[in-house]
Amino acid sequence: MxxxxxxxTPLAEALPSSVPFVAPEMTERETGNKFLARLxxxxxxxxxxxxxxxxxxxxxxxxxxYPDPQSFDLKTALSDLHAVPPENIVVGEGIDGxxxxxxRLLIGPDDVAVTSLGAYPTFNFxxxxxGGKLETVPYVNDHEDPDALIAKARETxxxxxxxxxxxxxxxxxxxxxxxxxxxxxxxEGCLLILDEAYIELAPNNTAPxxxxxxxxxxxxxxxxxxxGMAGARIGYGITHSALIKSFDKxxxxxxxxxxxxxxxLAATLDQTYLSKIxxxxxxxxxxxxxxxxxxxxxxxxxxxxxxAIDCGADGDFARRVLTSLTELGIFxxxxxxxxxxxxxxxxxxxxxxxEIFATALPTALKIARD
Amino acid sequence: MxxxxxxxTPLAEALPSSVPFVAPEMTERETGNKFLARLxxxxxxxxxxxxxxxxxxxxxxxxxxYPDPQSFDLKTALSDLHAVPPENIVVGEGIDGxxxxxxRLLIGPDDVAVTSLGAYPTFNFxxxxxGGKLETVPYVNDHEDPDALIAKARETxxxxxxxxxxxxxxxxxxxxxxxxxxxxxxxEGCLLILDEAYIELAPNNTAPxxxxxxxxxxxxxxxxxxxGMAGARIGYGITHSALIKSFDKxxxxxxxxxxxxxxxLAATLDQTYLSKIxxxxxxxxxxxxxxxxxxxxxxxxxxxxxxAIDCGADGDFARRVLTSLTELGIFxxxxxxxxxxxxxxxxxxxxxxxEIFATALPTALKIARD
Numbered sequence: 001m002x003x004x005x006x007x008x009t010p011l012a013e014a015l016p017s018s019v020p021f022v023a024p025e026m027t028e029r030e031t032g033n034k035f036l037a038r039l040x041x042x043x044x045x046x047x048x049x050x051x052x053x054x055x056x057x058x059x060x061x062x063x064x065x066y067p068d069p070q071s072f073d074l075k076t077a078l079s080d081l082h083a084v085p086p087e088n089i090v091v092g093e094g095i096d097g098x099x100x101x102x103x104r105l106l107i108g109p110d111d112v113a114v115t116s117l118g119a120y121p122t123f124n125f126x127x128x129x130x131g132g133k134l135e136t137v138p139y140v141n142d143h144e145d146p147d148a149l150i151a152k153a154r155e156t157x158x159x160x161x162x163x164x165x166x167x168x169x170x171x172x173x174x175x176x177x178x179x180x181x182x183x184x185x186x187x188e189g190c191l192l193i194l195d196e197a198y199i200e201l202a203p204n205n206t207a208p209x210x211x212x213x214x215x216x217x218x219x220x221x222x223x224x225x226x227x228g229m230a231g232a233r234i235g236y237g238i239t240h241s242a243l244i245k246s247f248d249k250x251x252x253x254x255x256x257x258x259x260x261x262x263x264x265l266a267a268t269l270d271q272t273y274l275s276k277i278x279x280x281x282x283x284x285x286x287x288x289x290x291x292x293x294x295x296x297x298x299x300x301x302x303x304x305x306x307x308a309i310d311c312g313a314d315g316d317f318a319r320r321v322l323t324s325l326t327e328l329g330i331f332x333x334x335x336x337x338x339x340x341x342x343x344x345x346x347x348x349x350x351x352x353x354x355e356i357f358a359t360a361l362p363t364a365l366k367i368a369r370d
Numbered sequence: 371m372x373x374x375x376x377x378x379t380p381l382a383e384a385l386p387s388s389v390p391f392v393a394p395e396m397t398e399r400e401t402g403n404k405f406l407a408r409l410x411x412x413x414x415x416x417x418x419x420x421x422x423x424x425x426x427x428x429x430x431x432x433x434x435x436y437p438d439p440q441s442f443d444l445k446t447a448l449s450d451l452h453a454v455p456p457e458n459i460v461v462g463e464g465i466d467g468x469x470x471x472x473x474r475l476l477i478g479p480d481d482v483a484v485t486s487l488g489a490y491p492t493f494n495f496x497x498x499x500x501g502g503k504l505e506t507v508p509y510v511n512d513h514e515d516p517d518a519l520i521a522k523a524r525e526t527x528x529x530x531x532x533x534x535x536x537x538x539x540x541x542x543x544x545x546x547x548x549x550x551x552x553x554x555x556x557x558e559g560c561l562l563i564l565d566e567a568y569i570e571l572a573p574n575n576t577a578p579x580x581x582x583x584x585x586x587x588x589x590x591x592x593x594x595x596x597x598g599m600a601g602a603r604i605g606y607g608i609t610h611s612a613l614i615k616s617f618d619k620x621x622x623x624x625x626x627x628x629x630x631x632x633x634x635l636a637a638t639l640d641q642t643y644l645s646k647i648x649x650x651x652x653x654x655x656x657x658x659x660x661x662x663x664x665x666x667x668x669x670x671x672x673x674x675x676x677x678a679i680d681c682g683a684d685g686d687f688a689r690r691v692l693t694s695l696t697e698l699g700i701f702x703x704x705x706x707x708x709x710x711x712x713x714x715x716x717x718x719x720x721x722x723x724x725e726i727f728a729t730a731l732p733t734a735l736k737i738a739r740d
Contacts, residue, residue: 012620215375253390
């Protein structure tokens with residue numbers, strides 16, 4: 001056998017082999033127990049529009065064909081929905097895939113990206129993956145802090161700022177006015193990633209107007225949350241056409257499956273179903289809040305399809321609650337960083353799933369307190 | 371509006387916005403005409419096993435869930451099929467996606483990769499995309515040249531060698547013995563990418579034995595060709611577990627859709643259907659050869675699901691034939707480089723598609739000759 005081994009780049013050699021999230025299937029295989037309710041990944045167990053299922057069945061006959069690398073039909077529908085030209089839209093393998101490509105375009109060794117401490121770890125994974133340096137600012141009152149993010153970016157000559165509005169993992173949000181002020185204050189030569197994965201579930205007037213003449217903002221949207229299609233791995237970005245074109249320099253052009261493109265098209269066209277989900281999610285948030293109150297706990301007001309429940313003590317206590325819930329067959333996640341890690345994060349699922357959680361929570365709290 | 375624009379890395383700035391392949395849908399949108407037969411991308415219009423359609427319909431209920439990032443069920447089935455442990459398998463968004471990740475792991479500025487002049491352009495796209503330098507050797511008698519590839523890699527201290535066996539775009543192949551000798555001669559510290567996208571359609575004794583103790587070879591397989599699922603974007607690599615683990619450093623862990631994973635699992639489990647396809651493809655190759663002969667043209671013997679027809683003159687002539695075929699509603703591609711570009715490349719599709727080509731070819735040749 002030939003030796004030595006292949007020579008990874010110094011950067012690749014130095015990176016850890018890591019998974020940003022442990023999937024529930026991985027836990028199930030480790031423990032040998034199936035989860036009874038899946039409330040940890042902000043998936044929508046309501047599922048997608050019935051039109052999506054039909055679109056998938058219809059797309060089967062075309063699965064032998066390579067997908068359209070331009071996602072023309074989907075981009076046309078998204079263009080109509082958002083009133084922005086198709087040349088301002090890029091479609092990719094979920095926001096995760098788009099974040100990877102965006103980091104690749106902008107981040108080289110020691111380039112700086114700014115985010116909130118405890119925000120979306122997959123962004124951090126990709127920044128590190130291209131040798132970038134992460135600078136963080138803390139949450140303030142369980143909200144991301146736009147002014148501090150901007151100030152830190154200015155101070156560090158950052159190339160990227162990441163903010164999610166509404167936020168994950170806390171579910172809080174800023175108004176469109178606050179976000180517009182943030183956009184107006186982006187430092188020169190910096191790109192703001194405004195991750196709006198949960199925007200369809202937020203109050204009106206949370207998203208600032210889409211302005212595709214602004215070269216310094218990219219907005220990310222997804223079919224994984226309100227549209228109920230996390231398994232299809234498809235999301236999109238909206239930004240200036242120059243940056244959209246740059247994605248063509250590096251992306252896996254044939255990366256998004258035929259079926260996911262058709263499914264996303266059907267989902268986009270059924271905005272009536274989306275309205276129903278918005279109503280159902282609002283009800284689910286109320287029910288989770290009620291369950292928390294019945295257990296003498298408070299919740300963080302949420303603009304998303306999940307609710308952070310303040311377990312009323314420190315991170316160690318919340319982690320014990322989470323461990324107990326896991327043992328009781330409920331998949332839940334929680335924030336990574338103090339003081340947000342005093343909370344556990346419960347996704348809004350179908351009522352049956354939420355009631356399984358309602359039944360288990362008192363026991364989990366009792367075990368955690370003992 | 372804030373200016374100046376976001377700062378791409380110097381490498382990203384320098385790259386062209388390019389698409390390795392023009393998709394037939396792009397041509398259709400430009401010309402306003404739908405193709406009558408799609409014989410250009412080596413898709414399998416036979417489609418996948420009926421079990422795949424069933425698996426996709428069954429998977430719809432789980433589309434709200436994020437996919438299993440470990441592709442456990444699929445890797446288990448592939449492990450059984452190939453008699454290699456699951457930890458020696460990586461699943462990705464087609465071979466294209468795996469090539470991108472592999473280049474990212476190994477190729478930095480000015481690192482060298484070796485390939486054949488006129489071989490798979492998407493590999494070249496990704497090498498360039500990470501700042502690598504491509505070194506090429508010519509085809510010999512329409513075959514890739516293992517000895518020359520190895521010699522060039524040694525001479526240039528290459529980190530990567532790419533070879534497809536069977537080859538695309540010519541359809542020729544080397545025996546397992548020849549490939550094993552190539553493997554035995556890989557220079558120290560170099561990784562051989564053995565792209566076996568078409569291996570299921572090649573004669574027995576084309577694939578050398580899988581040896582996952584060898585750190586210097588990675589084998590790529592796909593569901594896009596014989597399995598008839600190009601639209602699902604799913605392929606896999608087989609190599610030493612150390613390199614498999616390295617993919618976890620950088621990949622989009624949740625990148626392969628739930629539906630594609632389930633579809634690939636069903637396809638893997640239906641090897642009876644695969645046998646039928648092998649027979650049907652062999653028949654299709656014979657029919658294309660017959661059509662060529664009826665037009666006084668020769669073909670290159672093929673070990674794939676396509677046949678390169680030698681148009682009997684130079685590249686300009688073959689390009690005129692291809693243009694005429696396109697105008698007659700037939701999607702076909704051809705090699706990029708002389709002297710291989712004397713050929714056009716016809717994918718084996720269902721007999722109806724091949725007969726549309728049979729009808730059009732005499733006209734296309736006449737137009738090209740006039």
